[in-house]
Amino acid sequence: MDSRLLSGAVEMLMLEVISHGRTYGYEISQTVDSRSNGYFSLKEGSLYPALHRLETQKLVKSSWHEVEGRRRKYYELTSAGIKALDAKKQEWQAFASGIQGVLGEGHSATAIPAF
Amino acid sequence: MDSRLLSGAVEMLMLEVISHGRTYGYEISQTVDSRSNGYFSLKEGSLYPALHRLETQKLVKSSWHEVEGRRRKYYELTSAGIKALDAKKQEWQAFASGIQGVLGEGHSATAIPAF
DNA sequence: GCATAAAGCATAGAAAGACTAGGTATGCAT
DNA sequence: ATGCATACCTAGTCTTTCTATGCTTTATGC
Numbered sequence: 706m707d708s709r710l711l712s713g714a715v716e717m718l719m720l721e722v723i724s725h726g727r728t729y730g731y732e733i734s735q736t737v738d739s740r741s742n743g744y745f746s747l748k749e750g751s752l753y754p755a756l757h758r759l760e761t762q763k764l765v766k767s768s769w770h771e772v773e774g775r776r777r778k779y780y781e782l783t784s785a786g787i788k789a790l791d792a793k794k795q796e797w798q799a800f801a802s803g804i805q806g807v808l809g810e811g812h813s814a815t816a817i818p819a820f
Numbered sequence: 821m822d823s824r825l826l827s828g829a830v831e832m833l834m835l836e837v838i839s840h841g842r843t844y845g846y847e848i849s850q851t852v853d854s855r856s857n858g859y860f861s862l863k864e865g866s867l868y869p870a871l872h873r874l875e876t877q878k879l880v881k882s883s884w885h886e887v888e889g890r891r892r893k894y895y896e897l898t899s900a901g902i903k904a905l906d907a908k909k910q911e912w913q914a915f916a917s918g919i920q921g922v923l924g925e926g927h928s929a930t931a932i933p934a935f
Numbered sequence: 936g937c938a939t940a941a942a943g944c945a946t947a948g949a950a951a952g953a954c955t956a957g958g959t960a961t962g963c964a965t
Numbered sequence: 966a967t968g969c970a971t972a973c974c975t976a977g978t979c980t981t982t983c984t985a986t987g988c989t990t991t992a993t994g995c
Contacts, residue, residue, distance in 0.1 A: 707828050707908075707911055708828075708953060708954075708980095709827045709828030709953085709980075709981075710827065710828035710829065710911070710912070710915045711827075711828070711915075711953075712824040712825065712827035712828065712951090712952065712953075712981085712982095713824030713825035713826070713827060713952090714825065714919060715952090715953085717919075717923075718919070718922050718923075721922055721923055722922070729972080729973095730972075730973070731971065731972050731973080732972095736922075737922055740921050740922045740924075741917075741918035741919070741921045741922050742917075742918070742921060744914055744915070744917070744918035744921070745918050745922070747953095748953070748954055748955085749954090749972095749973080749974080749975095750953065750954050750955065750956085750974095750975080751952080751953050751954065753973070753974060753975080754952080754953085754974090754975080755952085755953090757974095758952090773962090774961070774962065775961075775962085775971065775972065776960085776961080776972070776973080777971095777972070777973085778972085778973070794923065796825065797825070797919065797923075799859060800825045800826075800859070801916060802856075802857075802859070803856035803857070803859035803860050804829060804832075804833070804856070804912065806855050806856045806857060806859070807833050807836055807837070807851075807852055807855045807856050807860070808832075808833075808836055808909065808912075809855070824951075824952075824982085826981095826982075827952090827980090827981065827982075828981090830981090830982085844943080844944095845943075845944070846942065846943050846944080863982075863983055863984080864943095864944080864945080864983090865945095865946085865947095865982070865983050865984065865985085866981080866982050866983065868944070868945060868946080869945090869946085869981080869982085870981090870982095872945090873981095888991090889990070889991060890942065890943065890990075890991080891943070891944080891989080891990080892942095892943070892944085893943085893944070
């Protein structure tokens, strides 16, 4: 896939996954990967900086926990994060509609004048 | 809108518009703007570099023409450009499906274990 | 006449974010 | 012992968008 398409959708997807319940970085990447049928594979270099960004923006909050002998940093949405997710989903719908508007109707070959 | 969502879609949209018939930069931006109901407004700093990129990649070819006293650089798709547009459209479909796959089904609250 | 807007092209520089590639550490299976 | 999966992190590179600016010509308003 063209990684450039991904830009901007990453945060929405991450927030979405986190909204389903407390989770952590590694699991988020697995979830996104499997739920998109392998289409998205968030790389660590995108994933962790994005998580830190979301935390800086107070859209998520984190806490360290030791589970099954593994040290994990769990994330959950703040109330601001819930609102942001809603906003981002709407934005996505508008974005997709905008694309469809341009791709949309055949607009069959308008007469092309010669020079 | 979040300009980061735009990434990667720009070239597809431009190729799409050009595929409808020979056109030029200024008109492309107007067309994209109106056909997306104002959602996308390609700025010149994105538009012209992108056109140059497409030309370097041989997806479009250009020629200068003087029309109605205006000096315009007209673009049209090459055969590689036609193929590229098809590919990008499919990629877009896959991308959108991937997003839907993640946003998609409610996945209602999986039990959240306490620590 | 003159100013302003619109049409039209272009680029330099700043800002942002994804990825590569590297690092650290634990648990488990071979 | 060795490798693989889990789990986190970040510096640096690359790409791309946008702001801001500059140039020219034509149309329009005063």
